[in-house]
Every structure is written in C-alpha cells, then in structure tokens.
Amino acid sequence: xxxxxxxxxxxxxxxxxxxxxxxxxxxxxxxxxxxxxxxxxxxxxxxxxxxxxxxxxxxxxxxxxxxxxxxxxxxxxxxxxxxxxxxxxxxxxxxxxxxxxxxxxxxxxxxxxxxxxxxxxxxxxxxxxxxxxxxxxxxxxxxxxxxxxxxxxxxxxxxxxxxxxxxxxxxxxxxxxxxxxxxxxxxxxxxxxxxxxxxxxxxxxxxxxxxxxxxxxxxxxxxxx
Numbered sequence: 001x002x003x004x005x006x007x008x009x010x011x012x013x014x015x016x017x018x019x020x021x022x023x024x025x026x027x028x029x030x031x032x033x034x035x036x037x038x039x040x041x042x043x044x045x046x047x048x049x050x051x052x053x054x055x056x057x058x059x060x061x062x063x064x065x066x067x068x069x070x071x072x073x074x075x076x077x078x079x080x081x082x083x084x085x086x087x088x089x090x091x092x093x094x095x096x097x098x099x100x101x102x103x104x105x106x107x108x109x110x111x112x113x114x115x116x117x118x119x120x121x122x123x124x125x126x127x128x129x130x131x132x133x134x135x136x137x138x139x140x141x142x143x144x145x146x147x148x149x150x151x152x153x154x155x156x157x158x159x160x161x162x163x164x165x166x167x168x169x170x171x172x173x174x175x176x177x178x179x180x181x182x183x184x185x186x187x188x189x190x191x192x193x194x195x196x197x198x199x200x201x202x203x204x205x206x207x208x209x210x211x212x213x214x215x216x217x218x219x220x221x222x223x224x225x
C-alpha cells in the first residue's frame with residue numbers, strides 16, 4: 001500500500017512539473033553547450049505509432065562545426081525509436097526503431113530551417129522535407145511499430161531513456177513550432193504547415209504544449225515569422 005501511494009505521489013509530482021501553454025510565436029533558446037540543458041515534451045497521444053510526421057523550425061550555426069540532435073523520441077523499446085540528428089560532413093540522420101538512413105547535405109544555411117520528417121510502417125517509406133521541398137525518399141523498418149510512453153527531448157540526444165546526454169551532441173540554437181501527427185502528411189499538408197497555417201496536430205501541438213525545461217533554456221520570441 002505504501003509503495004502504491006509513493007508511486008501515485010511521484011506521478012502527480014511529475015505531471016505538475018510540466019507547463020501547459022500556447023507557444024505560438026515563441027521558441028526555446030539553448031544559448032550554450034551542455035550535457036544537462038533540455039526540454040521534455042509530453043505527447044497528447046500515448047498509443048503505438050505505425051506512421052508519423054514531425055515538423056519543426058530550428059536556427060543554428062553548428063552544421064559545419066559538429067554533430068547535434070534535433071529531435072529525440074525514446075521508448076523502452078529503443079533509445080532511437082525516432083531521431084532527427086545532424087551529422088557533420090554527412091547531413092541529416094533519420095532513425096526509426098534504431099535503424100537509420102542519411103539524407104546527404106553538406107551544410108545548413110545560417111538561416112531558420114523548417115524540417116518535416118515522416119515514416120509509415122506499411123511501406124517503410126521515409127520522407128524528409130526541408131523548407132517545404134522534398135528530398136529523395138528512402139526506406140527503413142517496414143512493418144515496425146514505434147513504442148509508446150515516449151521520452152521526447154529537445155536539446156539533447158538520448159543514449160538511455162530520458163538521459164545519457166553528451167554535450168558534444170547538444171543543441172545550441174533556437175527551436176520551435178514543434179508539431180507531430182500520427183499519420184503521414186501529404187505534400188499539400190506539408191506546405192500548409194510550412195507557410196504557418198494550423199493543421200490540428202494530435203501527438204505534439206505547439207499551440208497547446210506540455211513541456212518541462214531543465215538547465216539553461218529560455219523561451220523567447222521566434223525569429224522566423
């Protein structure tokens with residue numbers, strides 16, 4: 001009985017630590033390298049995923065300097081159940097269920113970048129859209145299902161559930177407009193999102209975001225409007 005009460009209190013405490021607010025026209029700013037600073041996001045949907053699209057804006061000058069994490073979605077099944085990552089000299093790394101593909105890009109222009117990544121289990125098709133334009137489709141993890149009860153982190157790449165951070169992979173940049181759906185967005189829908197219109201995200205919703213900041217992270221007006 002005491003153990004159950006303790007678990008209940010921990011759950012309530014964890015839930016209360018998350019802020020719930022409309023982040024429209026705002027961004028998270030990570031001003032310095034760190035192995036602790038990050039933002040945890042709480043998904044609206046807790047179900048298994050057999051498809052998804054995640055879109056966001058980021059703004060950094062790190063692309064020719066070192067690797068960094070863009071979006072890290074870890075479950076008890078896989079530390080890289082979903083990962084968007086930049087690898088210096090190679091480009092964008094897109095992982096699902098621990099398997100990965102690369103989208104070759106030499107560098108990221110020093111300007112705000114809008115990125116959308118999607119995947120579907122039925123075909124294994126992966127799409128990456130940069131500033132509203134598609135890169136060549138790739139394939140991985142056909143038939144896979146992304147796990148539930150995810151630890152979703154901005155600012156760090158998770159090498160364990162909710163942790164295992166390395167400052168050499170940390171984000172030093174602005175990031176915002178983070179939205180996620182449990183289906184693959186069409187070309188028209190991607191462009192709707194890119195041009196700033198609302199498309200009712202049902203996994204992560206920037207206009208009704210539940211998040212918790214840790215360390216040196218600040219909320220400031222976005223720079224891409």
